[in-house]
Amino acid sequence: xxxxxxxxxxxxxxxxxxxxxxxxxxxxxxxxxxxxxxxxxxxxxxxxxxxxxxxxxxxxxxxxxxxxxxxxxxxxxxxxxxxxxxxxxxxxxxxxxxxxxxxxxxxxxxxxxxxxxxxxxxxxxxxxxxxxxxxxxxxxxxxxxxxxxxxxxxxxxxxxxxxxxxxxxxxxxxxxxxxxxxxxxxxxxxxxxxxxxxxxxxxxxxxxxxxxxxxxxxxxxxxxxxxxxxxxxxxxxxxxxxxxxxxxxxxxxxxxxxxxxxxxxxxxxxxxxxxxxxxxxxxxxxxxxxxxxxxxxxxxxxxxxxxxxxxxxxxxxxxxxxxxxxxxxxxxxxxxxxxxxxxxxxxxxxxxxxxxx
Amino acid sequence: xxxxxxxxxxxxxxxxxxxxxxxxxxxxxxxxxxxxxxxxxxxxxxxxxxxxxxxxxxxxxxxxxxxxxxxxxxxxxxxxxxxxxxxxxxxxxxxxxxxxxxxxxxxxxxxxxxxxxxxxxxxxxxxxxxxxxxxxxxxxxxxxxxxxxxxxxxxxxxxxxxxxxxxxxxxxxxxxxxxxxxxxxxxxxxxxxxxxxxxxxxxxxxxxxxxxxxxxxxxxxxxxxxxxxxxxxxxxxxxxxxxxxxxxxx
Numbered sequence: 001x002x003x004x005x006x007x008x009x010x011x012x013x014x015x016x017x018x019x020x021x022x023x024x025x026x027x028x029x030x031x032x033x034x035x036x037x038x039x040x041x042x043x044x045x046x047x048x049x050x051x052x053x054x055x056x057x058x059x060x061x062x063x064x065x066x067x068x069x070x071x072x073x074x075x076x077x078x079x080x081x082x083x084x085x086x087x088x089x090x091x092x093x094x095x096x097x098x099x100x101x102x103x104x105x106x107x108x109x110x111x112x113x114x115x116x117x118x119x120x121x122x123x124x125x126x127x128x129x130x131x132x133x134x135x136x137x138x139x140x141x142x143x144x145x146x147x148x149x150x151x152x153x154x155x156x157x158x159x160x161x162x163x164x165x166x167x168x169x170x171x172x173x174x175x176x177x178x179x180x181x182x183x184x185x186x187x188x189x190x191x192x193x194x195x196x197x198x199x200x201x202x203x204x205x206x207x208x209x210x211x212x213x214x215x216x217x218x219x220x221x222x223x224x225x226x227x228x229x230x231x232x233x234x235x236x237x238x239x240x241x242x243x244x245x246x247x248x249x250x251x252x253x254x255x256x257x258x259x260x261x262x263x264x265x266x267x268x269x270x271x272x273x274x275x276x277x278x279x280x281x282x283x284x285x286x287x288x289x290x291x292x293x294x295x296x297x298x299x300x301x302x303x304x305x306x307x308x309x310x311x312x313x314x315x316x317x318x319x320x321x322x323x324x325x326x327x328x329x330x331x332x333x334x335x336x337x338x339x340x341x342x343x344x345x346x347x348x349x350x351x352x353x354x355x356x357x
Numbered sequence: 358x359x360x361x362x363x364x365x366x367x368x369x370x371x372x373x374x375x376x377x378x379x380x381x382x383x384x385x386x387x388x389x390x391x392x393x394x395x396x397x398x399x400x401x402x403x404x405x406x407x408x409x410x411x412x413x414x415x416x417x418x419x420x421x422x423x424x425x426x427x428x429x430x431x432x433x434x435x436x437x438x439x440x441x442x443x444x445x446x447x448x449x450x451x452x453x454x455x456x457x458x459x460x461x462x463x464x465x466x467x468x469x470x471x472x473x474x475x476x477x478x479x480x481x482x483x484x485x486x487x488x489x490x491x492x493x494x495x496x497x498x499x500x501x502x503x504x505x506x507x508x509x510x511x512x513x514x515x516x517x518x519x520x521x522x523x524x525x526x527x528x529x530x531x532x533x534x535x536x537x538x539x540x541x542x543x544x545x546x547x548x549x550x551x552x553x554x555x556x557x558x559x560x561x562x563x564x565x566x567x568x569x570x571x572x573x574x575x576x577x578x579x580x581x582x583x584x585x586x587x588x589x590x591x592x593x594x595x596x597x598x599x600x601x602x603x604x605x606x607x
Contacts, residue, residue, distance in 0.1 A: 227586060
């Protein structure tokens with residue numbers, strides 16, 4: 001009888017035993033989306049969490065991701081320059097120059113394609129590429145992951161962010177993507193102008209900003225969106241200050257860099273590059289995919305008189321036949337005044353985007 | 358004696374522990390879908406973007422973009438589709454695909470363009486999957502107007518008949534604003550069964566008719582740009598009327 005009782009208890013214990021998972025449920029991260037922006041679509045397999053964003057921020061500034069531990073993502077996307085590189089081309093760890101200007105990291109959660117040629121369709125995919133790129137961080141992912149794995153703090157942070165042990169490149173890209181999605185710019189003077197023009201409600205502080213907008217800035221905005229003025233709005237408008245497309249904006253008669261055409265293999269795409277947002281343009285020199293222009297004045301002059309007509313030029317550059325929109329000195333000045341309204345000081349000074357180390 | 362008893366207990370425990378609620382699978386209701394497509398043509402030929410066609414005037418034309426909104430598509434008060442964005446380059450011939458039964462939509466009436474009910478709403482406030490959401494509308498919304506571009510035709514033209522192809526003449530028709538919205542009527546629809554629960558209505562958009570709509574012709578050499586601005590009313594109206602008239606059953 002005693003034997004039977006032990007057996008019964010043993011079986012019961014055996015059946016009730018299961019491996020309890022000691023876990024940490026990550027805390028959902030609530031994004032603060034500006035009221036005039038559309039929702040940000042978050043990938044189902046990479047929900048935003050407080051722990052993921054914190055980890056992504058640390059990884060963004062982590063030099064161990066490069067082969068010789070000298071550069072991080074922030075090396076080519078510096079906070080002081082609105083997360084781009086003030087140099088025409090970025091330098092990789094081996095001293096090799098890239099051939100395109102570093103792109104601005106701003107409002108990435110609303111983008112549908114990444115890189116100047118759009119070769120990555122998700123932020124997570126994009127993040128995977130610079131680490132093994134021989135002219136950038138030049139390190140295999142297994143080596144990068146091994147370095148992170150050797151750090152107990154990272155092991156804990158990854159566990160807390162993903163509620164499972166282990167580090168891999170996918171988790172690295174997911175965490176950095178979560179951080180980058182928090183980098184939202186929507187509180188420049190332009191945002192107030194946009195909301196005002198679209199009859200959207202303004203807060204008290206926005207009403208105060210509205211009153212501070214100078215006549216020159218409004219006049220520049222009028223030029224910006226005028227067909228017979230600067231005619232910029234075809235490619236740059238809306239809350240994101242960009243249209244999601246590829247365009248040949250008349251930089252060259254012939255192409256050294258085929259841009260989108262190199263990805264699609266379609267000659268009609270040659271010389272086309274992603275239309276960037278103009279947000280924080282004051283801070284993001286040099287300009288264009290190859291960083292050929294060092295000042296905003298040069299950019300304005302290009303669209304005013306420097307347009308080169310090639311077979312794939314964007315038809316929306318309606319005054320290409322005369323070299324551009326032919327602005328006079330005063331118009332250029334007004335246009336520039338408007339472009340400066342796109343600077344978002346809250347964004348660039350946001351402590352949540354700075355190096356946590 | 359003991360061993361028999363033990364076997365019973367173990368069996369009982371095993372049976373007990375293996376018990377779980379079986380999921381009762383509910384039958385999935387069958388939903389019919391109504392799909393509208395629109396194939397661009399140039400006369401009797403199917404039109405591909407960037408392909409060269411010859412106009413009645415002898416110009417060579419390559420269409421580079423064809424887009425339009427259809428909104429408030431309904432049969433009486435029964436709405437099938439609030440808004441659809443036709444974008445030939447990005448999404449091919451699809452106009453929309455919505456749940457509905459053919460018998461409920463023997464005709465459709467609506468607008469080419471964006472119903473004034475929605476045209477001036479905050480474009481960020483529409484549902485994420487609504488074509489009027491700015492994230493989908495993309496370059497089909499004018500924040501400066503403000504409102505949507507109802508239809509867009511972009512093309513490159515060679516107007517010089519010298520046998521040398523030189524498409525340096527751009528055509529840009531961006532028509533919007535409430536004054537130019539066009540009601541469209543599709544009577545006596547025959548939905549074609551295209552698979553289980555799927556019914557299709559194929560339309561065509563004849564760009565030859567767009568240019569040569571009876572007496573209402575568009576000469577691309579002299580009539581090549583409109584953004585619906587003041588002073589462009591006559592051309593704007595002709596463009597969107599011709600565009601609507603170019604749409605028919607395929």
